[in-house]
Amino acid sequence: MAEEREDKQDEGRGEVQGMRRGLLQGVGLAAAMAMLGGVSTPAFAADAAPFPSHKKWKIVFVNHVTTNPFFVPTQYGIEDACALLGMDYQWTGSANADVGEMVNALNAAIAAKADAIAVPIVDPKAFDGPIQKALDAGIPVFAYNADAPRGSSNPRLAYIGQDLYLSGYQMGERIVSLVDSGTVALFIATPGQLNIQPRLDGASDAIKKSGKKIDIQTIATGATVNEELSKIKSFYLGHQDVKGMFAVDAGSTQGVAEVMKESNLPAKGVHGGGFDLLPRTVQLIHDGFLDFTIDQQPYVQGFYTVVEAFTFLASGGLVGPANVNSGLKFVTKGTVDPYLNTETRYEGKSTKSQIVPRSGGIKS
Structure with a gap:
């Protein structure tokens, strides 16, 4: 175990800078953004229809603490991505980290023939069987916020969240x-x-x-x-x-x-x-x-998961999936003011959809 942790530490040091910038690893999300074409002008954002018509796919998000305030911006990210991509979602699971309740919710989503499922893998073994069952039924499953241990047999397609x-x-x-x-x-x-x-x-x-x-x-x-x-x-x-x-x-x-x-x-x-x-x-x-x-940017843990699911479904499984590192950012007394001076969906403090003006340089 000590040697394994040393290996993790060595790997981690080389990833630190990439992690801080929230790099998107693999081609899945990059391809999704390419499909979106980039919102380069107001006209594009308002008028374009970049995708052919499609079923309103439904993604079921199973969660381990459904009422925890941490996941408020995650749910806003899910809502925003679903609105952008013409999808629907359900938020379900356990209010108090009960793995049995989470597994039941996952099995219910399979029985209801969800188009995609997302789940934090908070237990090293409990989700292996249900996730394989979903995949066998043709339902793609993504981990978000928490992933299976490295080297495990869990078959989830990709992880969206922090290292x-x-x-x-x-x-x-x-x-x-x-x-x-x-x-x-x-x-x-x-x-x-x-x-x-x-x-x-x-x-x-x-x-x-x-x-x-x-x-x-x-x-x-x-x-x-x-x-x-x-x-x-x-x-x-x-x-x-x-x-x-x-x-x-x-x-x-x-x-x-x-x-x-x-x-x-x-x-x-x-x-x-x-x-x-x-x-x-x-x-x-x-x-x-x-x-x-x-x-750890909870908003993008919802948003990017929906994008990954959409890209997979829209491409018939040809595009993605890919792990997405949602990043790490230390917030201190010297950098905290913007978090206090703005109220947005991105941090879970407002229900209002908005584009937030940015001033000054960009800090890595």
Whole structure:
């Protein structure tokens, strides 16, 4: 296992720059964009009909936390892509990460003869059989947000989402740049789930490789925001000598930020950070209570998945599928203002469809 992780680390370093830019890997999505032709003028956007008429294909998105605010922009991405491409979708699954409920929803989509299915593969084995069943029935299946382990036998056609181990490893490198020694808490909502466990593994590996005298404490927080906050508060009350508190999921990250503010931990030299852009997390970064969060771009995890499905269906399976890396971006106090000053579907803070004006240069 140690050798495998070393191999992952070596591979990851070469991919870092490409990941930060959210590179689209393979030909599937590139071909889809070529089919779209590029929205180069307002006339094209308003008037053109680039595709022949087709059935209004339906893609079923199975999700592991259907009501979690993280997936609000994902659903907007799905809606926007479906409107653009003349498709329909269903959002279903489990509200509390119940794999059995997810498998039931996947089987229901197969029975209903969905045209395509998308599912976060949060369990290493549970989805293998149902996904193969869908493929045997002629239904393409795509993983989004969480993928099967490397080297597994899962037959999904492509993965659209962040390189989870690498993102955790980079977070670990950021942690060791902030903390020299002492106790560091790593909070995870549901240990073992493949959408977040690889991040925890990557962060732990980076901290250990640094050689610093950091004592890693791993704490499971639970699947709901209130439960996560309670567990984080309890941990701090029992470990007030902690030097850093970091989380690998959205709800736990918000909880860390809340505890950092409540006890004014930055003033005591404690550092904190995590993942995703829940509004409270973003505000508390601005206020100086959290060092960073990592944006994994949930909007495109919905949008690109629909595009991949459409391209596959429109081409009779000749085009794609291809893995799409949705990228990694550290958001800090110095870069957080645009997230606070705009309200868009792209970050899940507005229902309004809009083109957002951009000013200034582009930062990689």
